[in-house]
Each structure stands twice: as C-alpha cells, then as structure tokens.
Amino acid sequence: MPPQKDTHRKSRHSARSRGNSSGTLPARSCDFAQDDGKQNPQDDGEQNPQDDGKQNPQDTHSRQDVYLFNEGSAENAWRWLGPHLHTENGKTGVRFAVWAPNASRVAVVGDFNGWNGNRHSMTPVQSSGVWEVFVAEARNQHLYKYEIHDAGGELLPLKADPFARSMQHPPGDASRLLFEEEFPWSDQDWIERRDSGGLLRKPVSIYEVHAGSWRRKPDEDNRYLSYRELARELIPHVLETGFTHIEFMPLSEYPFGGSWGYQPIGLYAPSIRFGTPNELRYFINECHRQGIGVLLDWAPGHFPGDPHGLGRFDGTCLYEHEDPRRGFHPDWQTLVYNFGRREVASYLLSNANYWIDEFHFDGLRVDAVASMLYLDYSREPGEWLPNARGGRENLEAVELLRKVNARVYRNHPGVMLIAEESTAWPGVSHPVHEGGLGFGYKWNMGWMNDCLGYMRRDPIHRKYHHNEMTFGTHYAWSENFVLPLSHDEVVHGKSSLLEKMPGDDWRKFANLRALYGFMWAHPGKKLLFMGGEFGQRREWNHDRSLDWHLLEDPRHRGMLQLLRDLNCLYRQTPALHEGDADPAGFRWLQADSSQLSVYAWFRFGEDSALLSISNLTPECHPYYRVGVPLPGGYRECLNSDAKEYGGSGQGNGGDLGSQDIPWDGQPHSVLLCLPPLATVYLLHLGN
Secondary structure (H helix, E strand, O other), X not given: OOOOOOOOOOOOOOOOOOXXXXXXXXOOOOOOOOXXXXXXXXXXXXXXXXXXXXXXXXXXXXXXXXXXXXXXXXXXXXXXXXXXXXXXOOEEEEEEEEEOOOOOEEEEEEHHXXXXXXXXXXXXXXXXOEEEEEEOOOOOOOEEEEEXXXXXXXXXXXXXXXXXXXXXXXXXXXXXOOOOOOOOOOOHHHHHHHOOOOHHHOOOEEEEEXXXXXXXXXXXXXXXXXXXXXXXXXXXXXXXXXXXXXEEOOOEEOOXXXXXXXXXXXXXXXXXXXXXXXXXXXXXXXXXXXXXXXXXXXXXXXXXXXXXXXXXXXXOOOOEOOOHHHHEEOOOOEEEEOOOOHHHHHHHHHXXXXXXXXXXXXXXXXXXXXXXXXXXXXXXXXXXXXXXXXXXXXXXXXXXXXXXXXXXHHHOOOOEXXXXXXXXXXXXXXXXXXXXXXXXEEEOHHHHHHHHHHHOOOHHHHHHHXXXXXXXXXOOOXXXXXXXXXXXXOXXXXXXXXXXXXXXXXXXXXXXXXXXXXXXXXXXXXXXXXXXXXXXXXOOOOOOOOOHHHHHOHHHHHHHHHHHHHHHHHXXXXXXXXXXXXXXXXXXXEEEEOOOOEEXXXXXXXXXXXXXXXXXXXXXXXXXXXXXXXXXXXXXXXXXXXXXXXXXXXXXOOEEXXXXXXXXXXXXXXXXXEOOOEEEEEEEEEO
8 A cells, every 4th residue: 555645744934035136246356275176076887978088177077977967867066067166278267067958148247247247158068058157257255146048038036056165144145156175084984984884783862953053152142153163062062961973954055044954045055154164074073083973954855936046047947846736845835856857866966975975974864755755745636746657656756865875875885864754655764776765764753753642641641542652663673763852843832842741840850751761772763852851941942042051950950961871871782772673672571551551671682681661650669570581680770760860769779680480471570669750771680
C-alpha cells in the first residue's frame, strides 16, 4: 500500500521582499584578496563524447563542466558559475557566469559600473543557456546583480546571483563579491576518522541550534553572536553537556529572519548575519579540533518568491515548476523547484556537495522531505497534478534525492545525510541500490508525536494510552532513526518541553527528566533543541536569546546536570548505542505494565549490558521486581530522581545482585526501588 498522506505541518513564515532592487547603491573600491586557486572541477566519471579534454587556460570552465551542468550531473558547478577571479589580457578582474537560457539580453550591474546595464553586457556560452562576461573593474566587496531582459525584451527586476558566495546584509538584497584567502584547515585527522565509517554503531547526540538566538548581546542592541563568538561560547557549552554534534538550522542567506533560514535565496552564501565564510570555516574547524561534528539543515524543497530571487529568473519559470499545482507551496506560500529540470538538479546536487567540500560540514539534515516526495502534499483534490503514471509520488524529486545521496556518500562516506520525513514512505534510509532513497538516517516523527502526546497527559490517564510509548519499537529498525525533540515542538503555541508536562513544578521537572531518561535509552540517535538541556520555560523566540538566567535556579541546573550525565553514559556505554540499527541489541522486559505505567527493557552491546526502567506515575514502588536475562551484579548508574537533579532522592544507592527468580519471561530478576516519575539505569557488572 502507498504511504499515508503526511499530516505533519510546519509553520514557516512567507518571506517578504525588503531589499533595494533599484541598483542605486553607492560605488566603492576595494583591493582583491588572493585567489584561492580552486578552479579545477572534479571529474565525476561521466564523459561528454564531444569533449576533447582541452581547456583554454583563460577559461574558468571547460566544455565538460558545461555539459555536466546541462545534463543534470554537475557536482561542483559553483567552481565556475557565479563570480570568479580571473586574469585576461594581463588584467585581473572577475569573470561572471549565470544561467538564463530564455533571456534576450543579460548584463551584470554593480558598484564597479554605477549600476549601468550598458557597461558590461554578457555573452552566451554556446547553446548552454549560460551567459558570461569579464569585468576588470570589479573588486572585492563590490555589490552586484544581474540585469536580465526576457525573451520579449522586457526588463525584469534585478536578480541576485544564484551562485553568489556572499550577499548584502539584510534587508539589503544584492550579491557581494567576496574573495577570501584560502582557509588553513587543521582538521584532517577528524575527516579521516569520520570517513572511516561505522557511525551506525557509534553514539550520536545532536544539539540543534538556531545561530541567531542561542545567545545574543542584549547590551549591544540585542545583536547576534558572530561565528567566532559562537566558537568561544557555544563550543564549550556543547563540550560541557556532552553532545557529539551541533546541528545548525539553515545558514544559507535568507531575506526574512522569521523564516528561520528555511526560505533561502542565497543557497551558496553563508548568512552574513554571523560573519564571513572563512569565519564559519573557523567555527567548524574549531569544533573538529575539539571532537564535535557539525551538521547543517538544508532546504532544497522550496524558496521564497522575492523579486530579486530565483522566481521567473529569466522571465520564465526557470527554477520553479511552471504549473502552480507543482510549482507553488500552499503551506508556506513559496515556490517549489522543478526537480525534473536537469540544470536545477545540477544546482541542488552541487549545493549539497558545496557545503561539505568547502566548509567541511559533517552532514546535512534535509528539510521537509515529505513535501518533496508527494505531489498532493497539503493539496486538496484538483489542486495537484499526478505524475506520468497517474500517482501522487513526485518521481523527479525521488530521482534527485537518490542522486544527491548517492553522490555525496560516494565523495564523503562518513557524513550523515538525514531526512526530515514524516510519512510511511518505505526505505528512506535504505541504500539506493536496494531501492531506497539513500539517506543515512530519518527523523522518527512518529516516536516524537507519540511520546509527547503521552507525556502531556495527567499520569492518572496514562494507563489508557500505554501503547503510545511502546509502539515505536514495532518499527524501530525499519529505518536508521534519529529521535528528535526539535525546534518545531516548542513554537507556535505548542509551549516549551517543560511546560508541556502536567502538574505542578515538581512534577513538570520530574516528568521531563523521566522522558529524557526514556529517550536516551531508547534505540535511535538523539536530537535535542537548544534550551531543552536546562528546561527552557518559554516557547522559543527567534528574536531573543535563550533564558540563560534560569540556571540560577537549582531545578534548571539539575536538569542540565542530568543531560550531562545522560550524554556521558550514552557515549561511554556501548550497550546504549552499538545496537541502534540491530534489533538484537534490544529486548523488552515489561512492555504491558499499563496499570503501573512502567516500561522496562534491556540494551545489549558487545562488552556491556544495561537495564532501563521508567515509572511514569508519581507513585514510588520501593520493592519492584523486574526480570533480567543476565545473572550477576547490577549498579544504578543513573536515576533521574536523584537529588542532584532536583528529584526526591529515592533509589538504589549501591549495587544490586540478581536473584534466580524467573520473572518477565527471563531466567533471573532484580528487586529494586522504583522512584516516582523517574527513569533508572542499572549497568550489568558481570557474573
């Protein structure tokens, strides 16, 4: 049966044009930085039969580059499209190249020519649809756009460069020339270890961050932290709390802050809000030097319709699908890429490689994959156009996602490619050659919805919904899952994680601590949105800092301490991560204890074993028996009710021994104190 229609909805704000598109910007002059020399394209093994393999040393591209771009297989189109330093006839300037196949005339305008479209007209490159021009007067930091006339000769709004490496600070919307010196990377050991593989059996605990609101400078007009300031402040926090990875919400330049970056226009331009591209490289390099991976949210599904953006770029629906039943997104009022157009495929495929090649990101989390896969996503009958087979699957998007995943993994085998996909589409994280989409991981949205729905209930009612917490293990190994408690769950009236919990303050904190314990022992990699580690009370607001002052309260400090200890145990205990993709690493002990709302299971690793047991009622059970598969000693290594976390302090202070009393279908059992609203871990010490 086909997967059910997605019911997960995001609230993304529609971007509004707020930039200066008139081109009446003041001219400036600035010297060049040194060329980084990165002009050689990477051969992906596909050959143009008409390519003689020879390249004019004065060209920034070869015929092979152009062929692969038009064919839909270009992996590094940014190396020749857009602006590039170039020397021609002894003069050093900039070679501009832009794809606009249906234009009758294209010119580049900017600070270097007084925004006069008659100064630097561009020339078509054969029949490729690409236009180019050399501008000797162009200098570093100059702003520019493209002046394009459509096929009928009508002048369009000035367009930003789709391949710009930098853009003007919003609300300005011009592209910016930025040629930085080659960054001195020092993370080769990290990259080699990363690409050695085996990540499925390693601990992955992700801290999701919005760079613009993790922390701000309220005494400096509430400004953002720069990438360098984030390196000084965010990295120590991540090290202290024990997360293995940082995941940034999108950093590609976006015109409207309220879109959180999910509606990008400068897909190749790291947002100038936080600094220059090399400053972003500095942050990532520092993370790698200190053992932290860095992931990036990537939004290839749609883009805003701002006049200076990709919409009707050359007077036609070039990047977006022409039929609004495929080319317009009703939820977010955005335009949808034409995934079947080969040059658009090259644009997106190259962009996925760009962030990993140029910035050493350790992976991409692909946003809103369900909206790409289904032609009827958020559309009523008559509002969508079936595929060539009469179905609702977007076959072109499927092909593109498979190509992107296969090519990126071929080039960078150790990265993480994660799908935010909320339906029952089969094989999202299965290899392409096995018929899957080729992602490495998939967000487990069902687990997240079930668990949060259950935890919001008063404990007296939880016994009637017991299966909401057990259902996830019925499909836990059908994909390689990441368990997400993400930004989408703490906005738009949903309340913070802490305020979702029922009861008075003591019960709210106890419930959330118990949930974290349940989650960190559950099969699947972990993701937590910033603020969750210390129990942020207010909903997330992208325009303000997290409420760090809450850490003056011992209850919030206790929550942070719990997260530190959970991450430490998770990383140091193979049983908690080695078997995430293997059902043999998990065994239910008590899945049906609905009257007591107790959940108990065993996790197995090659050299470790651990019992996790959660009591999700406020009743303490001082003499509680649970079956175990292994005899010997057990040590309480974590108790979310411990006093140092803000709990009541009930538990099992020392070691426990198993008894030869069969229980829960197991040959042995342990008698323990099960605290109220708590999760307890018992580490097996051996026989």
